[in-house]
Amino acid sequence: MTRTVIENGHVATVDAAGTEHPGGHVVVEDGVVTAVGPGRAPEHLRAGAEVVDASGALVTPGLINTHHHLYQWLTRGYAQDSILFDWLTSLYPLWSRIDAGLTGAGAAGAMAVLARSGCTTVGDHHYVFPQGSGDIVGALVESAATVGVRLHATRGSMDLGQSQGGLPPDFAVETTGAALKASQEAVETYHDASRTSMVRVAIAPCSPFSVTKDLLREAAELARSLDVRLHTHASETVEEDAYCAEHFGMSPTQYLEELGWLGDDVWMAHGVHLDDVAIARYAATGTGVAHCPSSNARLAAGIAPVRDLLDAGVPVGLGVDGAASNESGQLGIEIRESVLMNRLRTGADSMSVRDALRVATIGGARVLGRHEEIGSLEVGKLADIAVWQVDGVEHAGILDPVAALGLGALPPLKRLYVGGRAVVEDACLVTADERALARGVADASRELAERL
Numbered sequence: 001m002t003r004t005v006i007e008n009g010h011v012a013t014v015d016a017a018g019t020e021h022p023g024g025h026v027v028v029e030d031g032v033v034t035a036v037g038p039g040r041a042p043e044h045l046r047a048g049a050e051v052v053d054a055s056g057a058l059v060t061p062g063l064i065n066t067h068h069h070l071y072q073w074l075t076r077g078y079a080q081d082s083i084l085f086d087w088l089t090s091l092y093p094l095w096s097r098i099d100a101g102l103t104g105a106g107a108a109g110a111m112a113v114l115a116r117s118g119c120t121t122v123g124d125h126h127y128v129f130p131q132g133s134g135d136i137v138g139a140l141v142e143s144a145a146t147v148g149v150r151l152h153a154t155r156g157s158m159d160l161g162q163s164q165g166g167l168p169p170d171f172a173v174e175t176t177g178a179a180l181k182a183s184q185e186a187v188e189t190y191h192d193a194s195r196t197s198m199v200r201v202a203i204a205p206c207s208p209f210s211v212t213k214d215l216l217r218e219a220a221e222l223a224r225s226l227d228v229r230l231h232t233h234a235s236e237t238v239e240e241d242a243y244c245a246e247h248f249g250m251s252p253t254q255y256l257e258e259l260g261w262l263g264d265d266v267w268m269a270h271g272v273h274l275d276d277v278a279i280a281r282y283a284a285t286g287t288g289v290a291h292c293p294s295s296n297a298r299l300a301a302g303i304a305p306v307r308d309l310l311d312a313g314v315p316v317g318l319g320v321d322g323a324a325s326n327e328s329g330q331l332g333i334e335i336r337e338s339v340l341m342n343r344l345r346t347g348a349d350s351m352s353v354r355d356a357l358r359v360a361t362i363g364g365a366r367v368l369g370r371h372e373e374i375g376s377l378e379v380g381k382l383a384d385i386a387v388w389q390v391d392g393v394e395h396a397g398i399l400d401p402v403a404a405l406g407l408g409a410l411p412p413l414k415r416l417y418v419g420g421r422a423v424v425e426d427a428c429l430v431t432a433d434e435r436a437l438a439r440g441v442a443d444a445s446r447e448l449a450e451r452l
Contacts, residue, residue: 062120127156
Protein backbone atom coordinates (compact mmCIF):
# COMPACT_ATOMS: atom_id res chain seq x y z
CA MET A 1 0.00 0.00 0.00
CA THR A 2 1.25 3.49 -0.90
CA ARG A 3 0.17 6.36 1.31
CA THR A 4 0.51 10.11 0.86
CA VAL A 5 -0.32 12.63 3.57
CA ILE A 6 -0.97 16.25 2.60
CA GLU A 7 -1.10 18.44 5.68
CA ASN A 8 -0.91 21.99 7.04
CA GLY A 9 -2.79 23.43 4.06
CA HIS A 10 -6.19 25.12 3.87
CA VAL A 11 -8.37 22.23 2.72
CA ALA A 12 -11.49 23.20 0.76
CA THR A 13 -13.32 19.90 0.43
CA VAL A 14 -16.20 21.19 -1.77
CA ASP A 15 -18.45 18.61 -0.13
CA ALA A 16 -22.21 19.23 0.15
CA ALA A 17 -21.71 21.30 3.30
CA GLY A 18 -18.80 23.28 1.88
CA THR A 19 -16.51 22.06 4.66
CA GLU A 20 -13.10 23.72 4.95
CA HIS A 21 -10.20 22.89 7.26
CA PRO A 22 -7.61 25.64 7.80
CA GLY A 23 -4.37 23.81 8.51
CA GLY A 24 -6.06 20.52 7.63
CA HIS A 25 -4.99 17.23 6.14
CA VAL A 26 -5.87 14.80 3.35
CA VAL A 27 -4.68 11.20 3.34
CA VAL A 28 -4.45 9.15 0.13
CA GLU A 29 -3.97 5.40 -0.03
CA ASP A 30 -3.67 3.53 -3.32
CA GLY A 31 -5.27 6.36 -5.28
CA VAL A 32 -8.26 6.89 -2.97
CA VAL A 33 -8.92 9.52 -0.29
CA THR A 34 -9.01 7.71 3.06
CA ALA A 35 -9.07 10.63 5.52
CA VAL A 36 -9.84 14.35 5.50
CA GLY A 37 -9.91 16.56 8.55
CA PRO A 38 -8.54 19.43 10.64
CA GLY A 39 -4.98 19.64 11.90
CA ARG A 40 -2.19 17.20 11.17
CA ALA A 41 -2.97 13.66 10.16
CA PRO A 42 -2.96 11.07 12.97
CA GLU A 43 0.49 9.64 13.66
CA HIS A 44 -0.45 6.11 12.62
CA LEU A 45 -1.34 7.44 9.15
CA ARG A 46 1.83 9.50 8.89
CA ALA A 47 4.07 6.55 9.69
CA GLY A 48 5.66 5.24 6.51
CA ALA A 49 3.82 7.75 4.32
CA GLU A 50 5.10 10.38 1.94
CA VAL A 51 4.27 13.56 3.87
CA VAL A 52 3.71 16.70 1.82
CA ASP A 53 3.88 19.92 3.82
CA ALA A 54 1.17 22.15 2.35
CA SER A 55 1.90 25.14 4.56
CA GLY A 56 0.90 28.29 2.69
CA ALA A 57 -1.16 26.27 0.23
CA LEU A 58 -4.81 25.80 -0.68
CA VAL A 59 -5.85 22.17 -1.19
CA THR A 60 -8.84 21.58 -3.48
CA PRO A 61 -10.28 18.83 -5.61
CA GLY A 62 -8.70 18.65 -9.05
CA LEU A 63 -10.48 20.85 -11.56
CA ILE A 64 -12.73 19.31 -14.21
CA ASN A 65 -12.84 20.65 -17.76
CA THR A 66 -16.22 19.86 -19.29
CA HIS A 67 -15.65 21.26 -22.80
CA HIS A 68 -12.61 21.61 -25.02
CA HIS A 69 -11.35 21.07 -28.57
CA LEU A 70 -7.81 19.89 -27.99
CA TYR A 71 -6.78 19.83 -31.64
CA GLN A 72 -7.30 23.60 -31.77
CA TRP A 73 -4.11 24.03 -29.76
CA LEU A 74 -2.45 24.04 -33.18
CA THR A 75 -4.53 26.94 -34.55
CA ARG A 76 -4.40 29.61 -31.88
CA GLY A 77 -4.29 33.24 -32.90
CA TYR A 78 -6.41 32.95 -36.04
CA ALA A 79 -9.53 35.07 -36.75
CA GLN A 80 -8.75 37.19 -33.75
CA ASP A 81 -11.62 39.67 -34.11
CA SER A 82 -14.43 37.44 -35.37
CA ILE A 83 -17.76 36.26 -34.02
CA LEU A 84 -18.41 32.52 -33.90
CA PHE A 85 -19.81 31.91 -37.40
CA ASP A 86 -17.09 33.97 -39.11
CA TRP A 87 -14.41 32.40 -36.91
CA LEU A 88 -15.62 28.90 -37.83
CA THR A 89 -15.71 29.53 -41.57
CA SER A 90 -12.19 30.98 -41.37
CA LEU A 91 -10.83 27.91 -39.62
CA TYR A 92 -12.75 25.02 -41.17
CA PRO A 93 -10.39 24.78 -44.19
CA LEU A 94 -7.40 24.44 -41.87
CA TRP A 95 -9.07 21.98 -39.49
CA SER A 96 -10.19 19.78 -42.38
CA ARG A 97 -6.52 18.90 -42.94
CA ILE A 98 -5.99 17.55 -39.43
CA ASP A 99 -4.92 13.95 -38.85
CA ALA A 100 -4.24 11.67 -35.89
CA GLY A 101 -0.57 12.56 -35.64
CA LEU A 102 -1.15 16.31 -35.59
CA THR A 103 -4.10 15.94 -33.24
CA GLY A 104 -2.03 13.92 -30.78
CA ALA A 105 0.75 16.50 -30.74
CA GLY A 106 -1.65 19.38 -30.18
CA ALA A 107 -3.63 17.49 -27.56
CA ALA A 108 -0.52 16.63 -25.56
CA GLY A 109 0.47 20.29 -25.40
CA ALA A 110 -3.03 21.40 -24.50
CA MET A 111 -3.40 18.80 -21.77
CA ALA A 112 -0.01 19.65 -20.30
CA VAL A 113 -1.16 23.25 -19.91
CA LEU A 114 -4.49 22.10 -18.48
CA ALA A 115 -2.69 19.98 -15.89
CA ARG A 116 -0.40 22.85 -14.94
CA SER A 117 -3.53 24.95 -14.33
CA GLY A 118 -5.04 22.44 -11.90
CA CYS A 119 -7.08 20.27 -14.26
CA THR A 120 -7.25 16.53 -13.56
CA THR A 121 -10.13 15.56 -15.88
CA VAL A 122 -10.33 16.75 -19.50
CA GLY A 123 -13.55 16.70 -21.48
CA ASP A 124 -12.78 16.99 -25.20
CA HIS A 125 -15.12 17.46 -28.17
CA HIS A 126 -13.49 16.41 -31.44
CA TYR A 127 -15.78 16.64 -34.46
CA VAL A 128 -13.53 16.99 -37.53
CA PHE A 129 -12.58 13.64 -39.08
CA PRO A 130 -11.15 14.04 -42.59
CA GLN A 131 -10.97 10.92 -44.75
CA GLY A 132 -7.71 9.05 -44.19
CA SER A 133 -6.92 10.95 -41.00
CA GLY A 134 -6.28 7.82 -38.94
CA ASP A 135 -7.36 6.99 -35.41
CA ILE A 136 -7.89 10.46 -33.98
CA VAL A 137 -9.71 9.29 -30.85
CA GLY A 138 -6.86 6.85 -30.22
CA ALA A 139 -4.35 9.68 -30.52
CA LEU A 140 -6.28 11.67 -27.91
CA VAL A 141 -6.30 8.68 -25.57
CA GLU A 142 -2.56 8.20 -26.01
CA SER A 143 -1.82 11.87 -25.31
CA ALA A 144 -3.94 11.83 -22.16
CA ALA A 145 -2.01 8.79 -20.94
CA THR A 146 1.27 10.58 -21.63
CA VAL A 147 0.28 13.61 -19.56
CA GLY A 148 -1.51 11.53 -16.92
CA VAL A 149 -4.95 13.13 -16.84
CA ARG A 150 -8.39 11.57 -17.04
CA LEU A 151 -10.00 11.95 -20.47
CA HIS A 152 -13.67 12.21 -21.35
CA ALA A 153 -13.34 12.04 -25.13
CA THR A 154 -16.40 12.68 -27.24
CA ARG A 155 -16.60 11.29 -30.74
CA GLY A 156 -18.08 14.25 -32.54
CA SER A 157 -19.30 14.55 -36.12
CA MET A 158 -20.66 16.85 -38.81
CA ASP A 159 -22.82 15.69 -41.73
CA LEU A 160 -24.47 18.96 -42.81
CA GLY A 161 -22.27 20.74 -45.35
CA GLN A 162 -22.85 24.09 -47.01
CA SER A 163 -24.61 22.55 -50.00
CA GLN A 164 -27.28 21.25 -47.61
CA GLY A 165 -27.65 24.53 -45.73
CA GLY A 166 -25.07 23.90 -43.03
CA LEU A 167 -22.12 26.04 -41.99
CA PRO A 168 -19.08 23.79 -42.63
CA PRO A 169 -17.76 23.22 -46.15
CA ASP A 170 -18.79 19.96 -47.76
CA PHE A 171 -15.24 18.59 -47.72
CA ALA A 172 -15.16 18.82 -43.89
CA VAL A 173 -18.19 16.62 -43.19
CA GLU A 174 -18.93 12.88 -43.03
CA THR A 175 -21.96 10.94 -44.13
CA THR A 176 -24.54 10.22 -41.46
CA GLY A 177 -23.90 6.50 -41.61
CA ALA A 178 -20.13 6.85 -41.40
CA ALA A 179 -20.39 9.16 -38.42
CA LEU A 180 -22.65 6.77 -36.52
CA LYS A 181 -20.50 3.76 -37.32
CA ALA A 182 -17.30 5.49 -36.23
CA SER A 183 -18.97 6.74 -33.05
CA GLN A 184 -19.95 3.24 -32.07
CA GLU A 185 -16.46 1.95 -32.84
CA ALA A 186 -14.87 4.64 -30.68
CA VAL A 187 -17.08 3.73 -27.73
CA GLU A 188 -16.48 0.00 -28.14
CA THR A 189 -12.72 0.50 -28.47
CA TYR A 190 -11.93 3.08 -25.79
CA HIS A 191 -14.79 3.60 -23.32
CA ASP A 192 -14.10 2.34 -19.81
CA ALA A 193 -17.12 2.56 -17.52
CA SER A 194 -15.25 1.42 -14.39
CA ARG A 195 -15.17 3.59 -11.29
CA THR A 196 -11.47 4.40 -11.63
CA SER A 197 -11.65 4.92 -15.39
CA MET A 198 -9.04 7.11 -17.04
CA VAL A 199 -10.92 7.17 -20.37
CA ARG A 200 -14.59 7.50 -21.09
CA VAL A 201 -16.18 8.20 -24.46
CA ALA A 202 -19.39 10.06 -25.27
CA ILE A 203 -21.15 10.66 -28.58
CA ALA A 204 -21.24 14.26 -29.72
CA PRO A 205 -22.62 15.54 -33.05
CA CYS A 206 -21.27 19.05 -33.32
CA SER A 207 -24.12 21.58 -33.40
CA PRO A 208 -27.58 22.31 -34.82
CA PHE A 209 -26.02 24.19 -37.75
CA SER A 210 -23.56 21.46 -38.77
CA VAL A 211 -25.56 18.27 -38.18
CA THR A 212 -28.72 16.82 -39.76
CA LYS A 213 -31.84 15.89 -37.83
CA ASP A 214 -31.19 12.26 -38.67
CA LEU A 215 -27.74 12.30 -37.14
CA LEU A 216 -28.92 14.02 -33.97
CA ARG A 217 -31.83 11.63 -33.50
CA GLU A 218 -29.89 8.47 -34.32
CA ALA A 219 -26.86 9.52 -32.28
CA ALA A 220 -29.07 9.91 -29.21
CA GLU A 221 -30.53 6.44 -29.78
CA LEU A 222 -27.06 4.98 -30.30
CA ALA A 223 -25.58 6.55 -27.18
CA ARG A 224 -28.39 5.25 -25.02
CA SER A 225 -28.10 1.78 -26.48
CA LEU A 226 -24.39 1.85 -25.56
CA ASP A 227 -25.03 3.47 -22.16
CA VAL A 228 -22.77 6.47 -22.79
CA ARG A 229 -23.37 10.19 -22.53
CA LEU A 230 -24.31 12.78 -25.16
CA HIS A 231 -22.74 16.16 -25.83
CA THR A 232 -23.20 19.02 -28.30
CA HIS A 233 -23.05 22.80 -28.62
CA ALA A 234 -26.29 24.64 -27.87
CA SER A 235 -27.53 28.22 -27.47
CA GLU A 236 -24.07 29.71 -27.86
CA THR A 237 -24.87 32.76 -30.01
CA VAL A 238 -27.74 34.90 -31.27
CA GLU A 239 -26.79 33.74 -34.77
CA GLU A 240 -27.48 30.15 -33.73
CA ASP A 241 -30.88 31.21 -32.37
CA ALA A 242 -31.65 32.89 -35.68
CA TYR A 243 -30.49 29.82 -37.63
CA CYS A 244 -32.76 27.52 -35.64
CA ALA A 245 -35.71 29.90 -35.99
CA GLU A 246 -35.20 30.13 -39.75
CA HIS A 247 -34.57 26.46 -40.46
CA PHE A 248 -36.66 24.71 -37.80
CA GLY A 249 -39.15 27.28 -36.62
CA MET A 250 -38.15 26.85 -33.00
CA SER A 251 -35.44 27.62 -30.46
CA PRO A 252 -32.32 25.45 -30.10
CA THR A 253 -33.71 23.96 -26.87
CA GLN A 254 -37.05 23.09 -28.45
CA TYR A 255 -35.31 21.60 -31.48
CA LEU A 256 -32.93 19.47 -29.44
CA GLU A 257 -35.64 18.27 -27.09
CA GLU A 258 -37.76 17.20 -30.07
CA LEU A 259 -34.86 14.99 -31.18
CA GLY A 260 -34.28 13.36 -27.78
CA TRP A 261 -31.48 15.64 -26.67
CA LEU A 262 -32.52 16.66 -23.18
CA GLY A 263 -31.82 14.34 -20.26
CA ASP A 264 -29.53 13.63 -17.34
CA ASP A 265 -27.15 11.84 -19.71
CA VAL A 266 -26.69 15.00 -21.84
CA TRP A 267 -24.57 18.10 -21.42
CA MET A 268 -24.51 21.15 -23.68
CA ALA A 269 -21.61 23.48 -24.32
CA HIS A 270 -22.20 27.16 -23.55
CA GLY A 271 -25.92 27.76 -22.92
CA VAL A 272 -25.36 31.48 -23.27
CA HIS A 273 -28.78 32.31 -24.73
CA LEU A 274 -31.08 30.19 -22.58
CA ASP A 275 -34.32 31.90 -21.60
CA ASP A 276 -36.42 31.06 -18.54
CA VAL A 277 -38.41 28.43 -20.42
CA ALA A 278 -35.26 26.69 -21.64
CA ILE A 279 -33.67 26.81 -18.18
CA ALA A 280 -36.78 25.18 -16.74
CA ARG A 281 -36.55 22.38 -19.31
CA TYR A 282 -32.86 21.82 -18.53
CA ALA A 283 -33.65 21.69 -14.82
CA ALA A 284 -36.60 19.33 -15.24
CA THR A 285 -34.59 16.91 -17.34
CA GLY A 286 -31.22 17.16 -15.57
CA THR A 287 -29.47 18.40 -18.71
CA GLY A 288 -26.03 19.84 -17.93
CA VAL A 289 -24.18 22.92 -19.17
CA ALA A 290 -20.47 23.55 -19.77
CA HIS A 291 -19.83 27.21 -18.95
CA CYS A 292 -16.94 28.67 -21.00
CA PRO A 293 -16.59 32.33 -19.98
CA SER A 294 -13.32 33.28 -21.70
CA SER A 295 -14.25 31.76 -25.04
CA ASN A 296 -17.69 33.36 -24.91
CA ALA A 297 -15.99 36.71 -24.33
CA ARG A 298 -13.37 36.16 -27.04
CA LEU A 299 -16.12 35.54 -29.62
CA ALA A 300 -18.50 38.14 -28.13
CA ALA A 301 -21.14 35.44 -27.68
CA GLY A 302 -22.41 36.80 -24.37
CA ILE A 303 -22.50 35.72 -20.73
CA ALA A 304 -24.31 32.54 -19.78
CA PRO A 305 -27.07 32.84 -17.13
CA VAL A 306 -25.13 30.75 -14.65
CA ARG A 307 -26.78 32.11 -11.52
CA ASP A 308 -30.23 31.28 -12.90
CA LEU A 309 -29.04 27.83 -13.98
CA LEU A 310 -27.60 27.06 -10.56
CA ASP A 311 -30.65 28.36 -8.73
CA ALA A 312 -32.83 26.13 -10.91
CA GLY A 313 -30.72 23.09 -10.06
CA VAL A 314 -29.14 22.65 -13.51
CA PRO A 315 -25.75 20.85 -13.42
CA VAL A 316 -23.12 23.41 -14.45
CA GLY A 317 -19.42 22.76 -15.02
CA LEU A 318 -16.54 24.89 -16.24
CA GLY A 319 -14.91 24.69 -19.65
CA VAL A 320 -11.91 26.19 -21.43
CA ASP A 321 -13.42 25.54 -24.90
CA GLY A 322 -11.26 25.22 -27.97
CA ALA A 323 -7.88 26.85 -27.66
CA ALA A 324 -8.46 28.70 -30.93
CA SER A 325 -11.06 30.76 -29.06
CA ASN A 326 -9.25 30.73 -25.71
CA GLU A 327 -5.56 30.86 -26.42
CA SER A 328 -4.60 30.59 -22.75
CA GLY A 329 -5.90 27.04 -22.49
CA GLN A 330 -5.76 27.20 -18.67
CA LEU A 331 -8.73 25.91 -16.71
CA GLY A 332 -7.69 27.47 -13.42
CA ILE A 333 -8.14 31.02 -14.67
CA GLU A 334 -11.70 30.23 -15.74
CA ILE A 335 -12.67 30.22 -12.05
CA ARG A 336 -11.84 33.92 -11.85
CA GLU A 337 -13.41 34.60 -15.25
CA SER A 338 -16.66 32.95 -14.21
CA VAL A 339 -16.78 35.09 -11.06
CA LEU A 340 -16.18 38.31 -12.96
CA MET A 341 -18.38 37.58 -15.97
CA ASN A 342 -21.36 36.50 -13.94
CA ARG A 343 -21.09 39.49 -11.64
CA LEU A 344 -21.27 41.68 -14.73
CA ARG A 345 -24.49 39.92 -15.68
CA THR A 346 -26.26 39.58 -12.34
CA GLY A 347 -24.48 41.66 -9.69
CA ALA A 348 -21.51 41.67 -7.32
CA ASP A 349 -23.11 39.19 -4.91
CA SER A 350 -24.35 36.74 -7.55
CA MET A 351 -21.22 34.57 -7.93
CA SER A 352 -18.88 34.01 -5.02
CA VAL A 353 -15.43 32.49 -5.35
CA ARG A 354 -16.74 29.38 -3.62
CA ASP A 355 -19.63 29.15 -6.08
CA ALA A 356 -17.12 29.24 -8.91
CA LEU A 357 -14.84 26.66 -7.28
CA ARG A 358 -17.85 24.39 -6.86
CA VAL A 359 -18.71 24.77 -10.56
CA ALA A 360 -15.09 23.95 -11.48
CA THR A 361 -15.02 20.77 -9.37
CA ILE A 362 -18.11 18.92 -8.19
CA GLY A 363 -20.23 20.81 -10.73
CA GLY A 364 -18.11 19.49 -13.56
CA ALA A 365 -18.17 16.00 -12.07
CA ARG A 366 -21.96 16.12 -12.04
CA VAL A 367 -22.05 17.30 -15.65
CA LEU A 368 -19.87 14.34 -16.69
CA GLY A 369 -21.78 11.87 -14.54
CA ARG A 370 -18.85 11.23 -12.19
CA HIS A 371 -19.88 13.05 -9.01
CA GLU A 372 -19.79 9.80 -7.01
CA GLU A 373 -16.10 9.36 -7.89
CA ILE A 374 -14.43 12.76 -8.28
CA GLY A 375 -15.07 16.46 -7.73
CA SER A 376 -14.73 16.74 -3.94
CA LEU A 377 -12.30 15.71 -1.20
CA GLU A 378 -14.26 13.07 0.67
CA VAL A 379 -13.38 9.66 2.03
CA GLY A 380 -13.80 7.02 -0.65
CA LYS A 381 -13.42 9.35 -3.61
CA LEU A 382 -10.60 9.11 -6.13
CA ALA A 383 -7.56 11.15 -5.15
CA ASP A 384 -7.67 13.88 -7.79
CA ILE A 385 -6.20 16.76 -5.80
CA ALA A 386 -4.71 20.20 -6.49
CA VAL A 387 -2.34 21.84 -4.01
CA TRP A 388 -2.05 25.55 -4.85
CA GLN A 389 0.80 27.60 -3.40
CA VAL A 390 -0.78 30.87 -2.25
CA ASP A 391 1.92 32.37 -0.03
CA GLY A 392 4.05 33.88 -2.78
CA VAL A 393 4.33 37.55 -3.64
CA GLU A 394 1.28 37.38 -5.94
CA HIS A 395 -1.01 36.29 -3.11
CA ALA A 396 0.61 37.36 0.15
CA GLY A 397 -1.92 39.41 2.09
CA ILE A 398 -5.02 37.75 0.62
CA LEU A 399 -6.29 36.32 3.88
CA ASP A 400 -8.84 33.99 2.29
CA PRO A 401 -7.00 31.24 0.35
CA VAL A 402 -10.06 30.48 -1.78
CA ALA A 403 -10.21 34.14 -2.80
CA ALA A 404 -6.52 33.92 -3.70
CA LEU A 405 -7.47 31.29 -6.28
CA GLY A 406 -10.80 32.79 -7.35
CA LEU A 407 -9.87 36.47 -7.51
CA GLY A 408 -6.08 36.61 -7.68
CA ALA A 409 -3.55 35.50 -10.24
CA LEU A 410 -3.54 31.79 -10.99
CA PRO A 411 -1.39 30.28 -8.22
CA PRO A 412 1.42 27.86 -9.04
CA LEU A 413 0.80 24.23 -8.18
CA LYS A 414 2.87 22.63 -5.46
CA ARG A 415 1.32 19.32 -6.44
CA LEU A 416 -1.35 17.94 -8.75
CA TYR A 417 -2.47 14.35 -8.21
CA VAL A 418 -4.59 12.21 -10.49
CA GLY A 419 -5.69 9.03 -8.77
CA GLY A 420 -2.96 9.65 -6.22
CA ARG A 421 -0.21 9.89 -8.86
CA ALA A 422 1.76 13.13 -8.99
CA VAL A 423 1.38 14.80 -12.39
CA VAL A 424 2.69 18.25 -11.44
CA GLU A 425 5.30 19.02 -8.79
CA ASP A 426 6.52 22.52 -7.95
CA ALA A 427 4.70 23.98 -10.98
CA CYS A 428 6.36 21.57 -13.45
CA LEU A 429 4.86 18.64 -15.32
CA VAL A 430 6.62 15.49 -14.13
CA THR A 431 4.97 12.92 -16.38
CA ALA A 432 6.42 14.18 -19.67
CA ASP A 433 9.11 16.50 -21.04
CA GLU A 434 7.48 19.91 -21.44
CA ARG A 435 10.12 21.13 -23.91
CA ALA A 436 9.58 18.08 -26.09
CA LEU A 437 5.82 18.63 -26.00
CA ALA A 438 6.32 22.27 -26.99
CA ARG A 439 8.52 21.29 -29.92
CA GLY A 440 5.90 18.77 -31.01
CA VAL A 441 3.21 21.45 -30.94
CA ALA A 442 5.30 23.95 -32.89
CA ASP A 443 6.20 21.40 -35.55
CA ALA A 444 2.62 20.15 -35.89
CA SER A 445 1.20 23.69 -36.08
CA ARG A 446 3.67 24.58 -38.82
CA GLU A 447 2.91 21.40 -40.74
CA LEU A 448 -0.84 21.96 -40.54
CA ALA A 449 -0.49 25.54 -41.82
CA GLU A 450 1.60 24.30 -44.76
CA ARG A 451 -1.17 21.90 -45.78
CA LEU A 452 -3.45 24.76 -46.87
